[in-house]
Amino acid sequence: MKRLFFLFAFPFCFSCGNSELELKEPYNEATLGELLFFDPILSADSSVSCASCHKPEFAFSDNTPISKGVGGKKGKRNTPSAMNQSSRNFQFWDGRNETLEEQALGPIENPAEMNLPVSVLINRLYRHKQYLYFFDKIFNEKPNRRNIAASLAAYERTLETDDTPFDDYMQENDTAGFGKSEQRGQDIFNDKGKCFDCHFGPDFTGDQFRNIGLFNGKDLNDSGRFIVTRKRSDLGKFKTPGLRNISVTGPYMHNGMHKTLREVIDYYDEPDKFISNSVNRDSLLIKPLNLTEVEKKDLENFLLSLTDRRFSKKQDNKREK
Numbered sequence: 052m053k054r055l056f057f058l059f060a061f062p063f064c065f066s067c068g069n070s071e072l073e074l075k076e077p078y079n080e081a082t083l084g085e086l087l088f089f090d091p092i093l094s095a096d097s098s099v100s101c102a103s104c105h106k107p108e109f110a111f112s113d114n115t116p117i118s119k120g121v122g123g124k125k126g127k128r129n130t131p132s133a134m135n136q137s138s139r140n141f142q143f144w145d146g147r148n149e150t151l152e153e154q155a156l157g158p159i160e161n162p163a164e165m166n167l168p169v170s171v172l173i174n175r176l177y178r179h180k181q182y183l184y185f186f187d188k189i190f191n192e193k194p195n196r197r198n199i200a201a202s203l204a205a206y207e208r209t210l211e212t213d214d215t216p217f218d219d220y221m222q223e224n225d226t227a228g229f230g231k232s233e234q235r236g237q238d239i240f241n242d243k244g245k246c247f248d249c250h251f252g253p254d255f256t257g258d259q260f261r262n263i264g265l266f267n268g269k270d271l272n273d274s275g276r277f278i279v280t281r282k283r284s285d286l287g288k289f290k291t292p293g294l295r296n297i298s299v300t301g302p303y304m305h306n307g308m309h310k311t312l313r314e315v316i317d318y319y320d321e322p323d324k325f326i327s328n329s330v331n332r333d334s335l336l337i338k339p340l341n342l343t344e345v346e347k348k349d350l351e352n353f354l355l356s357l358t359d360r361r362f363s364k365k366q367d368n369k370r371e372k
C-alpha cells in the first residue's frame with residue numbers, strides 16, 4: 052500500500068508570498084519543506100514559487116505545455132507532476148539527477164525557472180526571522196544548501212496518492228468506480244496496447260528510459276537521455292512517466308505536444324500518423340495497434356480511474372461509458 056497523507060494540504064493562498072504572511076510553525080522537515088515549496092522567496096524577484104509550475108490542483112504539474120519562470124521566461128520542457136516521486140530513482144525527463152535532494156536546488160538556480168543563486172537565498176533566509184527560527188528548531192542549524200534540499204525533498208515524499216477507483220478494485224475488488232469499461236481498458240493496457248511493457252509497477256512506470264518516437268533531430272530536437280549519457284542508443288529516450296492522476300496533468304509528453312489523453316491514445320495507436328521521421332523509436336511501437344473506437348474509450352476510462360479522489364471531481368463530467 053502506498054502511504055497517503057497531506058500535511059496542511061492545499062494552503063489557502065497559492066500565489067501570495069509566504070513571506071508576507073505569518074508562517075505556520077512547521078513541526079518536521081516535511082512541513083518546513085512545504086513552506087519553502089509555496090514561497091516565492093526562492094526566486095530572484097520573489098514572484099515564482101515551486102508551486103507556480105507544480106500546481107497542487109493539477110497534481111503538482113502545470114496545465115500549459117511550457118511553464119513560465121521568473122520574468123516570463125520559458126524553459127524547454129513540460130512540467131511533470133511532482134507527486135508519487137518517493138519511489139523514483141531518477142528525476143527530470145532525462146534523469147540527470149537521481150534523488151529529490153539532488154534535484155531540489157536545480158530549479159532555484161535555473162535561469163528559466165527561479166534564477167536565484169542558492170547563496171543569495173541562504174542570505175535571505177538568514178534575514179527572515181521566522182525561517183531562521185524554524186531551521187534552528189528543526190535542524191538545530193542555520194539554513195544551508197543541505198537542509199533546504201532535505202526539507203523540499205521530505206515534503207515531496209509526502210505527495211503520494213492511492214485513493215483511486217483502480218486501487219479500490221485491486222485491493223477490494225470494488226467495482227463501484229471501476230466497471231466493465233475500466234476492466235476492459237486494463238486488459239488493453241496490459242495486452243493489446245502494450246502500455247504495461249513500459250508503464251508497470253505501483254505508479255505505472257518501470258523507471259526506464261525509452262523512446263516512443265518524439266525525436267527526429269529536426270523540429271523535434273530534444274535528444275533526452277542522450278544529453279546525460281552521450282550514448283547514441285539513448286537518442287530520443289525519456290524517463291517513462293508514472294500515470295497516476297494522468298487525467299489532470301495534461302498537456303502530455305516532455306514537450307507538452309499532446310493536449311488530451313485521447314490524443315495520446317491516438318498517437319500510440321499509430322505513431323506514424325503524427326511523426327513519420329522519428330529516430331530510434333522503440334520496437335514496441337513499430338506496428339499500429341489497430342485499436343477500435345470502443346477499445347480507445349475503454350483504455351481512456353482505465354487511465355481516468357488512476358485519478359486520486361481529491362482531483363476526481365473535475366473529471367467526473369468527462370467520463371463516458
Ligand code: HEC
Nearest residue numbers: 100101104118119120128129130131133142143144158164
Ligand atoms: C518555471 C517552472 C518550474 C518551477 C518554478 C519549478 N519547476 Fe520543477 N520542474 C519544471 C520542469 C519544466 C521540469 C522538467 C525539467 C526537465 O525534465 O528537464 C521540472 C521537474 C521537477 C521534478 C522532477 C519530476 C520528475 O518526474 O522527474 C521535481 C521533483 C521538481 N521539478 C520539483 C521542483 C521544486 C522542489 C521546485 C522549487 C524549488 C521546482 N520544481 C520549481 C518546472 C518548474
Ligand code: HEC
Nearest residue numbers: 244245246249261265289290291292303304305319333335
Ligand atoms: C516503449 C515504452 C512505452 C510504451 C509501450 C508506452 N509508453 Fe507511454 N510513455 C513512455 C515514455 C518514455 C513516455 C514519455 C515520452 C516523451 O515525453 O518523449 C510516455 C508518456 C506517456 C504519457 C504522457 C505522460 C505525461 O506525464 O506526459 C501517457 C499518458 C502514456 N505514456 C500512456 C501510455 C499508454 C496508454 C500506452 C499504451 C497504449 C503507453 N503509454 C505505451 C513509454 C511507453
